Amino acid sequence: MISIYKKELRSYFTTFTGYAFLGFFVLITGYFFAAQNLAAYSANYNDVLVSTMIMFLILVPVLTMRSFAEESRQKTDQLLLTSPISINAVVIGKFLAAVTLYLMGIIITAVFPFILSKYGNVDVGATVCCFIGYFLMGSCLISVGIFISVLTDNQIVAAAGTFCVLFLLLMMDNIAANAPISRAASLVFAAVIVIAVAAAVWTGTKSLAAAGCFAVIGVAIVGLCYIIRPTVFDGLIITSLGWLSVLSRFENFYLGVFGISDVVYYITFAGVFLFLTVNSIEKRRWS
Secondary structure, three states: OHHHHHHHHHHHHHOOHHHHHHHHHHHHHHHHHHHHHHOOOOOOOHHHHHHHHHHHHHHHHHHHOOOOHHHHHHOOHHHHHHOOOOHHHHHHHHHHHHHHHHHHHHHHHOHHHHHHHHHOOOOHHHHHHHHHHHHHHHHHHHHHHHHHHOOOOOHHHHHHHHHHHHHHHHOHHHHHHOOOOOHHHHHHHHHHHHHHHHHHHHHHHOOHHHHHHHHHHHHHHHHHHHHHOHHHHOOHHHHHHHHOOHHHHHHHHHOOOOOHHHHHHHHHHHHHHHHHHHHHHHHHHHO
């Protein structure tokens, strides 16, 4: 894993990617710092971190689009698939390299609240807490980009796909707010989720019988729950979509509240997408 990590991190700076990422990161953060802190005479740096989240839509796709897509296009991924290095080590190494570059950007821009502290009263605890949440949320989005990169051998497709998925994740609160709240809609939503998971089971096992059994049993359970306790389906869509919102979990960090549940959520979120990445590569390895 260490060798993969070093190789990936070095590759960011042997190409233009690392310099472009850090340059754009510092430029955008500096702009919001000047506009929201210096020009507005405000010592609340947390507002700057919130405002800069929009740049994730551009920076994360640029950072992750070549993680696996480029190797797949050049067929150099065959070396990884046949090497004694475990797939877990490869994925984690690439992920940590991307996260390290992201952390470099955060460390560089950490000079801004330090400047504020010289001329104003900065809430150090709240700012540090917000930085932690900012780092965790960005790491989650990077894991999503790495997963999408493994699904294609085209960097542009990987970048576009990552942009679309991140846009949905960042807009999840707005989507949830406009979702239907009726029990019938929630019932259909639950059934669709069961069928989608059954499709994933079929994709992973190539067993139509296993996927069919899962779908039948899952739909039957959903229908039984609807008959026995229909109140469970009240606002189920809003609740489910709200759970997927990475921004809602960041709110506590913004307020200076360090919640273990929020940390666990972000770690689990990233872990799920890294697991999906490993599973996708394993399938390609044995096919």
